[in-house]
Amino acid sequence: MSSFMKSESGKRLTALMTQDYTDLHTRAAAGATVVWIAIVVPSELFAGFDNLVAAVPESHAAMCAGRGKGAVLASRAEDAGYSMDLCSYARIDIGTVAGGGADSPTFGLPRPHLLVSDTNNCALLTKWFDVHRRDMDVPHFVLDVPFCYGPQREEDTDYIRTQLLDLIATLEEMTGEKCDMDRVAEATFHTAEAARHWKRFLKNAEARPSGITVFDSFVQMAPFLTMRGRPELAEHFRLLADETEQAVAAGDVPVKNEKYRLLWDNIAPWHQLRKMRERLAGLGANVVAAPYTSCIGSLEGSFAAWDFSSETDPLRALARIQNHSVCPMGLSLRSQAMTGLIKDLAIDGAVFASNRSCKVFSLMQMDQMREIAQTCGIPTVMIDVDHADMRKYNEEEAFVRIEALLEQIDAQRAA
Ligand code: SF4
Numbered sequence: 001m002s003s004f005m006k007s008e009s010g011k012r013l014t015a016l017m018t019q020d021y022t023d024l025h026t027r028a029a030a031g032a033t034v035v036w037i038a039i040v041v042p043s044e045l046f047a048g049f050d051n052l053v054a055a056v057p058e059s060h061a062a063m064c065a066g067r068g069k070g071a072v073l074a075s076r077a078e079d080a081g082y083s084m085d086l087c088s089y090a091r092i093d094i095g096t097v098a099g100g101g102a103d104s105p106t107f108g109l110p111r112p113h114l115l116v117s118d119t120n121n122c123a124l125l126t127k128w129f130d131v132h133r134r135d136m137d138v139p140h141f142v143l144d145v146p147f148c149y150g151p152q153r154e155e156d157t158d159y160i161r162t163q164l165l166d167l168i169a170t171l172e173e174m175t176g177e178k179c180d181m182d183r184v185a186e187a188t189f190h191t192a193e194a195a196r197h198w199k200r201f202l203k204n205a206e207a208r209p210s211g212i213t214v215f216d217s218f219v220q221m222a223p224f225l226t227m228r229g230r231p232e233l234a235e236h237f238r239l240l241a242d243e244t245e246q247a248v249a250a251g252d253v254p255v256k257n258e259k260y261r262l263l264w265d266n267i268a269p270w271h272q273l274r275k276m277r278e279r280l281a282g283l284g285a286n287v288v289a290a291p292y293t294s295c296i297g298s299l300e301g302s303f304a305a306w307d308f309s310s311e312t313d314p315l316r317a318l319a320r321i322q323n324h325s326v327c328p329m330g331l332s333l334r335s336q337a338m339t340g341l342i343k344d345l346a347i348d349g350a351v352f353a354s355n356r357s358c359k360v361f362s363l364m365q366m367d368q369m370r371e372i373a374q375t376c377g378i379p380t381v382m383i384d385v386d387h388a389d390m391r392k393y394n395e396e397e398a399f400v401r402i403e404a405l406l407e408q409i410d411a412q413r414a415a
Pocket residue numbers: 058087088089090121122123124125267327357358359360361
């Protein structure tokens with residue numbers, strides 16, 4: 001099994017992310033306005049400003065968890081009185097600030113001048129950013145995205161677009177710069193290109209054996225959260241898709257003895273990526289996809305590529321994609337999208353990773369699991385794994401269940 005971080009795209013990803021965090025700190029130290037954003041906030045808007053940088057606490061927390069620093073940073077927030085029941089991203093971030101960046105692989109994030117959260121992740125996120133508003137005495141802009149049970153309504157697109165204009169006005173006032181809307185349009189185009197190549201990369205999961213594992217896509221999605229709107233991101237994803245297609249054509253696939261093609265539901269278990277990938281491969285199992293990575297570049301209720309050019313106003317395009325990220329949509333939309341993925345990728349079984357940190361992702365899973373088992377006729381299993389706090393994960397317990405899932409798949413095939 002090839003090591004995904006030693007591949008060309010793995011090495012390029014490391015270089016890209018290292019450079020990005022270095023630039024962030026350097027530009028902040030040189031006086032740029034620093035904005036902390038939630039992952040789904042349309043960072044393409046910031047391309048309209050010369051002297052502004054954006055940092056993403058959730059992405060930084062995921063990186064800390066991936067480097068084995070999740071527990072130490074989260075416990076620093078717990079020592080300050082935050083409950084262990086709160087989202088581990090929030091605890092890691094609050095703990096990073098409390099420790100002045102100690103234990104973070106990037107020395108934390110530069111101090112913000114503005115916080116921008118949104119309601120399309122969860123209510124906790126706005127409260128978490130509000131902790132920083134209070135403690136650091138900086139303003140907090142909340143982007144309100146209505147939850148949806150069907151396609152995003154026209155009036156909701158308009159409502160979100162109006163808030164994007166408010167955010168631009170806020171940034172103009174803070175920076176003293178006039179937002180260059182041509183550059184915002186250009187950034188939106190780069191995001192569309194990045195999303196197009198991302199879909200091309202994910203399509204390699206259709207190969208048998210699959211050309212990718214979900215663990216590759218979890219790792220490779222990182223720059224989409226921190227570098228949206230930039231040409232380097234589109235170029236990285238273009239090369240990633242090209243290299244993966246070439247590898248598949250040459251028979252170089254991650255799990256050669258693939259007997260079981262699985263789906264993962266929920267956020268990545270950042271602290272377990274390599275271990276889980278290898279242990280599963282040893283069982284002939286490959287998790288080939290997840291809604292978490294497939295939702296990039298799509299609209300609510302589907303994982304098909306959305307045609308960004310169908311919306312000529314960049315602000316409307318950015319508003320239109322605000323419900324894509326699994327959490328801000330109802331059960332039937334989630335199930336509809338997942339059913340399509342299961343069919344397209346010939347999935348044999350689904351692993352629902354219940355995550356006590358992320359209630360908004362996990363609460364519907366029991367119902368969705370039943371629905372998927374019925375509509376798709378595939379075995380499913382639920383395991384318990386926190387995305388960033390490895391203290392809330394028991395590998396043996398999880399694998400007992402996963403192995404039971406594989407046995408059910410065998411039994412179904414034999415029947
Ligand atoms: S609870 Fe879930 S959606 Fe909310 S911040 Fe944490 S990981 Fe994100």
